[in-house]
Amino acid sequence: MNQFRLFPEEASNLAPQVDAIFWFEMAISAFFVLLFIVLIVTFAIRYRRRSESEVPPRIEGNLPLEVAWIVIPFAMLLVMFYWGGLVYVRAKRPIENATTLNVLGKQWMWKVQHPEGGREINEMHVPLGRPVKLVMASQDVIHDFSIPAFRIKQDVIPGAYMTQWFVPTQLGEYRLFCSQYCGNGHSQMIGRIVVMNASDYQAWLAGFVPDESPSAAGKRLFESWGCAACHGQRAPTMAGLYQSKVLLSDGSIVLADENYLHESILEPAAKIVASYPPIMPSYRNQLSEEQIFDLIEYIKTMQSVARPPGPGIPPTGPIAPMPAPSTLPVTGDSPRRIPNNPPERHPPGFDIPSNLKSP
């Protein structure tokens, strides 16, 4: 990790792709730089001023030349754009069956949470060759989660979750940096990424004695913060919510990913589930981002009751890569799932304001 090098290690699926562009553009750049140096030096020598009163001929310009040096670089630039865009889009695209790690940035440390319960600070252990999905949040200012050896980098903006996918492809230890200036401790907000064999990873996880797994902690929070008092009764159940599509009161449909759950807890009124009253209180400034991670982990475990998407949803529905078995019994009500066996049951005592009624 801390030895001198000229070129960074390539330790993820993205690294070779990024480096390929890099070398391609380096080649073009080197070509132009060398070309210009050669031309300048040649001209400076060949056409040096030989007498003080020398007057060279007038050359106005040359249209074909101008066109050539507009069109050729432009074509090269388009190739660069296309290639770069391709890799970028690929890097932002979800990978199926990824292990989700929760990452929290705060002044000035990174906290990483494994689904099985491992919690680390300024360290992240990941298994070799297994896709990883990072769900990142920030407690305070903008941070940036950057692993140069993986060629990934993502600003982490407070108030929303950022996601990033990658597959580690090389064993070893790598640097983790915070790349967005975040205050005094910015340069100490660094850490270590350890890529391990799958078996070592399992052993590491097992050796990790978690005080409490995130979902267990989430369950505890769900009960102690009174979520359970509403949810399942006068509020939609959490069962099968994660990765389902939710019909909102304004008629739009959203995917219930981590970002949505996060927002629903902090900002319940931003997106109101169709046919429910906006009574849920905001938990902003009450729950920390870490607690929210736990809550979401818990909500995710209530996955098993999902129903298959019905005809109402466009089949192009994004992601949702895990169609859950449809045979499982549905416990609790899940009126917001689509198809929406019209959930006309309003919790007693609540009147939906007319402007919030779904059209």
Next chain:
Amino acid sequence: MSNADIKDTRRVRRSPSVGTYFLIYVVLLLLLVFTIGLSLVDFGHHWNNLAALLIAITKAFLIVLFFMHVRYGPRSIWPFAAAGFVWLGIFLTLTMTDYLTRNHPPAISPRGEPHFLVEPQSR
């Protein structure tokens, strides 16, 4: 120091008559009444917004063309009068390319995420 292209802008300065000013003024007031009226009726908010903005743009045009004499002054003023608004348009449009296609917070677009993210990538 008068040169070719300055000269061509130095045509005799016409300016609108007092009558024109009053006419424009009346039109402006009518537009004002009209836009207030429209805002009290619900056509579906997109149409309301569009109408209100179009009327505002019309009013601005009238003011620029007549009260500010752009219609009567030299041609060379036109790009100056337009530039600010054109650049504001650039600013607004390109900023909106981001906000209208963001996927977080999710589902500013009803479909959720941009659709090329749909097919999961297998490594």
Next chain:
Amino acid sequence: MTSIPYIPAYATAETYLNRSYRIRSWLLTVDHKRIGILFMISITLFFVVGGAAATLIRLHLLSPAGTLVRVETYNRLFTLHGVIMVWFFLIPSIPTVLGNFLLPIMVGARDVAFPKLNLASWYLFIIGGSFTILAMIFGGTDTGWTFYTPYSSQFANGHVILVITGIFVVGFSSILTGINFIVTVHQMRAPGLTWFRLPLFVWAIYATSVVQVLATPVLAITLALVGIERIWRVGIFDPAVGGDPVLFQHMFWFYSHPAVYIMILPAFGVESELIAAFSRKRPFGYGFIAMSSVAIAIIGFLVWAHHMFVSGISIYAGLVFSLLSMIVAVPSAIKVFNWIATLYKGSIALKTPMLYALGFIGLFVIGGLTGVMLATLGLDMHVHDTYFVIAHFHYIMVGGAVMAYMGGIHYWWPKMTGRSYSDFWGRIAAITIFLGFNLTFFPQFVMGYLGMPRRYAMYPPEFAVYNILSSAGASILAAGYLLPLIYLTLSLKYGERVGNNPWGAVGLEWETSSPPPVHNFHKPPVVTDEAYAYHKLKFTPES
């Protein structure tokens, strides 16, 4: 324009310099030439302050744990360095010094269109600068020159408001200068001086002014919003109350990307003049060079979000802005190719300004090409906010714009002062700066690609080698900058007096005396020919 009459400047009665020596006559001057000199002195002071900060930065980074200052201080240093270098040195540099001095002369006018506004611009600059210096004395601030929210608005402690006020005020200085130049070019051209007879420097300054006028107000309002948020603790960009920090970034870069063209376009203008004068040739493809300035000014407004590729903007927006950023490289390419073509069959004299000019091409091209790498989405994911970016923009701003500024100062120094400096020392300095520069900033590309993040007061040991190289280079660079400061100052007293046209160059500014008279010309010029009619140049023995 065909022959160069030799009028010794000191023989003519009154020049703008010897007209009066009273302090008042400088502080209340409305003469564009004197205002140019005022600006030159002021921005040089700021350059030394910014350069001192840079020196401390590089000294501090000599060892991984940081050798010199505390982390807090380091963070304040790079903020100060960025703020001063950008707003108080580079943005005003060429327009307010060379532009002020030369633009009216080049268009054959007696002054800019609004002389008093011009003076006001200088005062605003000084007021804005005072705020910033005051903030620095009180301890500065640590937000980086980009003032990203919510850090700057809710978290940073330090004198954010003071610095913001300084930038706000200096923004208006910039706007006033821009307005003045636009109107001057439109209205004040000498008889016969049509648009396509204008020197390329004028085209470049004109394009720059357009950018200044249209971009700067957005910066002003954006910073004002940050100030409002900070003072009243309301959330405009604060996600905790529904604001969007990325909106700040959009607004900031809507100004600050065009602002980088405010810095480089005038440098392009200077470059065109230098290449023409020291190859004794009309620039190859005059029209293309002129129009590419305008194209850059316009397209430069369409690319700002390339600074935000990993900040969580939508992927579509990322693609759009990447493509547009690629397009903006085309007009820059046009210029570079045309300059080099101008050298072909020229009569090339490697005087001091020409050394800067040729150095400029090489360094700008490296900076520009790495800019294109940054604009490539897939690569920016990796190198964003690393030293790769630092190296990119120092190659353009120091290797490009500052080199051009130095070249321009050396080229027009005899015109401004009536005296010549030592060409020998000039060339030594130019070469020192070129070498020192490359040693300072080339290693930063390598360490940037390795992943060293910027704004790090401490860094992992594997980057030490590169940082030491870079710091070593910076000391050479500092020495290189020190030299001109010395010999140019000395030349004011000991320099040889020069005639109207010491370089044998073509242009209205070379037809008037050195230094020029108060109203620039002894008799109002009438232009009858294209710019850069070098082929008609005849030399009389004395020159």
Next chain:
Amino acid sequence: MKSLIAVHPDDPEVAGHFEDIDQQRESSSLGMWTFLATEVLFFGALFVGYFVYRVRYPEAFRRGSEEMNLWLGGLNTAVLLTSSLTMALGVHAAGHGDNRGIRRFLAVTMVLGLAFLGIKAIEYAAEAHERLVPAVNFSTIPPDEAGLPSARQHPRPHQVELFMIFYFVMTGLHALHMIVGVSVLSFLFVLTGRGWFTARWHNPIETAGLYWHFVDIVWVFLYPCLYLLRQG
């Protein structure tokens, strides 16, 4: 004009660095137009911010608009449009060298400008009373003794607050421009009285007119954006 800068040898109404009076006049109007382009983007940045949040929180912004007093705003628009008319007439008078006309119309324009500011102040006071001022007293709980309707009970008050921030910043900046405008006009009013302006040379009045109309245009956009976009 008269102090620092030399006067043209042949024409006392032209500054020394200009060639003739036409060049001078065109320069000043071009300069003003360039400045106005700056101003468009000055306000424009706020409009961009406003629209971004409007797209994001349509519901809250609609609620915000409902808090506005449509009629006072409408009245103010009418006042400003009228002042634009009188300003135009003032410039017209200046073109004919009619000094009394100039003074009369400038006076009316100033009065209308002050009326605008007065009405605006009344609105601000009402908003303060209704606890709508961000950072000062913003709250979604209506003051009880006034018995105001609780339509403001918006589930996410801070989004409405965001609207109010933009409302105050935008109208505040506009009001600032009005104040500058009125000051400039009063200055010109005095100068006119001293006989500064002639049918040949009255650039300051023309450029002040341009500025005044521009401030009017800003309001023409502010009014619908802040007051009228209230249907949902």
